[in-house]
Amino acid sequence: MRTKTNDRQTIALLPRIRILRGKDVAFGPGKADLLEQIRETGSLNQAARRLRMSYMKAWLLVRVMNACYKKPLVKASRGGSGGGGAELTSAGERVLSLYRTMERQSLRAMEPAWAGIASLLKSESS
């Protein structure tokens, strides 16, 4: 969904999907990235570091997520050196997968109208 050639301006479509529950963001781009990094590293501390996020911020995001769903999305043990381990629950895998599906399906559905807008944008830098 990006067009870039030489020194021309990059044209991009940037959809950001958030799921709200009351005042909480129950899911969104940052939480999806965090879950993916937790899955890859098995550690909340390492996941946070990869995303240049403080450990406390990552912990807070997990706490908000876990409180919004019927079952927690992340199982984390807080203590210990290195911040303890963390892993996705089956609910976590499911929500992450559905969210990425929503992103893909949204992009696909928008393609024709997006091509229409892109054709009206200046492509040369100016």
Next chain:
Amino acid sequence: MRTKTNDRQTIALLPRIRILRGKDVAFGPGKADLLEQIRETGSLNQAARRLRMSYMKAWLLVRVMNACYKKPLVKASRGGSGGGGAELTSAGERVLSLYRTMERQSLRAMEPAWAGIASLLKSESS
């Protein structure tokens, strides 16, 4: 896409689509609302007031938009009492319409996966 009953938590899907050209936001939710208000009021000043936005902020949004596209989206005369008149060009009508189409098609495409996530969210306030 909202569910609200009695004192339960409101669950909502909030997609926000932005179109970037280089560092500029060539279109997004705020610019779409501004174009709609310009069309309704025929005045940048009144459109800004309805959106609780300063006149200068609205003028800046219009200037950025107009610079991003091959043809301007808004034709505005700045001077005069009341801030002068403003109207959408045919390019402005076209971009606004394509953007709203993208929003609708995106929501429709996401419905099945969204229902899947919604079913995992707690619905009762707690």
